[in-house]
Amino acid sequence: MSVSEGSVRGMLAVNLRQARLERGLSISELSRRSKIGKATLSQLESGAGNPTIETVFSLSRVLEVPISDLLDARPAGELTVVRAAETEALSGEGVDLRPLQRIESGEAVIEVFDQRVRAGRRQDSLGHVGTEHTIVQAGRLGVRVEGREVELGPGDYVRFDAARPHSYTALDGDVRSVLLLQYRSDQRLHLPHPAPGPRSAP
Structure with a gap:
């Protein structure tokens, strides 16, 4: 295939x-x-x-x-529409992530993801580049960063250094949230982009 x-x-x-x-x-x-x-x-x-x-x-x-x-x-455009049904999710032990958009402004680069933490599951990360921002839309989310734990509900927000080991846990049913990963532009490799493949028009 x-x-x-x-x-x-x-x-x-x-x-x-x-x-x-x-x-x-x-x-x-x-x-x-x-x-x-x-x-x-x-x-x-x-x-x-x-x-x-x-x-x-x-x-x-x-x-x-x-x-x-x-x-x-x-890439950003004047009007960009990302349909849920047309976006492939990246899945892990407890989380499904759908990449929506990369925003570049000055020295800042922000990646926007739709994030679903599956009911009763936990997603661990050893850490990665950037600063992580999460805004909960529905459900109750447990967040652990290097031993410190907080519980978030709808409308709550958390920010932390993503290089530190961290985890997300769905405490009560599925959790829907918006995940933002923030970087400095000098942290990017500025790789040449491949030729665009077949993609639905916005």
């Missing part, structure tokens, strides 16, 4: 290889640093793998690049 460059797998395949080469890393060395098997990395670079949140965040941490340098979020 062919993989379009517009899919999460297709974009990750192109961008992962470019980021790895930019850092001067072999697949073996990237495997050692990220604790991801060489066969898995080879599959991801060929577009045949099945990336998870854990994998992408681990690669972001090791390569020291924003998530969008790996997933190639949509």
Whole structure:
């Protein structure tokens, strides 16, 4: 089955290889640093793998690049509409993330995600580049950052250094939230973008 460059797998395949080469890393060395098997990395670079949140965040941490340098979020336009049914989710142990938009303004880069934490599940992260902002829309969310825990309800907001180990837990049913990842523009590799693949018009 062919993989379009517009899919999460297709974009990750192109961008992962470019980021790895930019850092001067072999697949073996990237495997050692990220604790991801060489066969898995080879599959991801060929577009045949099945990336998870854990994998992408681990690669972001090791390569020291924003998530969008790996997933190639949509460029901004005068009017951008992202339909829920047309956006591929990146899933992990407890979370489904849908990349919506990357916003660049001056020295700031902000990635916007629709985030769902599944009922009774927890999503752990060892940390990654950037500052994390979460706004809860529905449900009750437990957030743990280096041993400190807070509970958030609808309308509540939390901000923390994403480089620190952290986790999200759905405390009462599914949790819907908006996740913003903020970076400095100098933290990006400024990778050349691949030719756009087939994509629905806004």
